[in-house]
Amino acid sequence: MRPLFRPRTRPQAAFISFRGGEHFGDSPSVELGNGCHIQVSQIVLPNPQEPSGVTTAYYSYSYALSSNIDEDWILRYDYVPGKAADPEYNYPVAHVHFNGTSAAYDGFYMPGKRPLYKLHCPTERIAIESFIEHLIIELKVPTHGDRDEALAFLAESRREFHEKLRTK
Amino acid sequence: MADIVEQNGYPSIEPIEVSDEELREEIAREAEARLDMTYEEFVEAYREGTLPDTLAVNDLVILLRFLELSGGIPA
Numbered sequence: 001m002r003p004l005f006r007p008r009t010r011p012q013a014a015f016i017s018f019r020g021g022e023h024f025g026d027s028p029s030v031e032l033g034n035g036c037h038i039q040v041s042q043i044v045l046p047n048p049q050e051p052s053g054v055t056t057a058y059y060s061y062s063y064a065l066s067s068n069i070d071e072d073w074i075l076r077y078d079y080v081p082g083k084a085a086d087p088e089y090n091y092p093v094a095h096v097h098f099n100g101t102s103a104a105y106d107g108f109y110m111p112g113k114r115p116l117y118k119l120h121c122p123t124e125r126i127a128i129e130s131f132i133e134h135l136i137i138e139l140k141v142p143t144h145g146d147r148d149e150a151l152a153f154l155a156e157s158r159r160e161f162h163e164k165l166r167t168k
Numbered sequence: 169m170a171d172i173v174e175q176n177g178y179p180s181i182e183p184i185e186v187s188d189e190e191l192r193e194e195i196a197r198e199a200e201a202r203l204d205m206t207y208e209e210f211v212e213a214y215r216e217g218t219l220p221d222t223l224a225v226n227d228l229v230i231l232l233r234f235l236e237l238s239g240g241i242p243a
Contacts, residue, residue, distance in 0.1 A: 005185075
């Protein structure tokens with residue numbers, strides 16, 4: 001996992017990203033054991049409601065079926081809570097984009113229709129554990145250790161995540 | 169590059185501390201390499217909402233927002 005940037009002017013904030021290279025742009029995605037590529041970025045800030053905790057100010061989780069991630073990406077989960085206050089932003093702050101095709105969608109008429117991949121399909125805020133679990137279960141990404149133990153670890157970590165959300 | 173160290177048995181990442189100027193330089197380098205745009209062109213297109221909807225753009229916009237959130241003015 002690299003890089004993790006922390007601004008000198010605001011040392012509590014951090015930009016966290018999983019990259020395939022030593023420097024930011026060397027390899028923006030990470031190849032997994034089944035050949036698909038993921039791209040994960042988060043910005044975390046101090047949580048004003050919990051001084052010892054952090055809050056996610058932004059995330060983007062995506063995966064592609066080749067190293068050509070700009071062309072071959074399938075799903076991209078975004079969370080942009082800062083957009084909630086933007087009157088020109090009319091979409092859910094937590095959403096998923098699907099880079100697929102649909103003959104039915106292509107043939108359906110509506111004014112101002114956007115390409116299918118540009119639709120912001122609403123989601124809840126997605127824990128990174130759910131994204132990784134999806135990769136293991138649906139895309140058959142191999143785990144380093146025991147698969148069941150990995151899934152149990154993710155489930156427990158996600159339970160803690162939801163528990164914290166509920167108690168806020 | 170962030171150094172990976174062990175902490176309580178788990179890998180831990182030592183963060184890279186960066187100034188606003190270093191972040192701007194990183195964005196400029198990536199905008200040039202991945203989008204064939206200057207930093208100024210990238211920021212202007214971001215503000216005008218004319219950037220293409222690609223993962224490369226999304227990747228760099230996150231870094232630009234981080235610069236904004238950390239108090240650095242993008243341009």
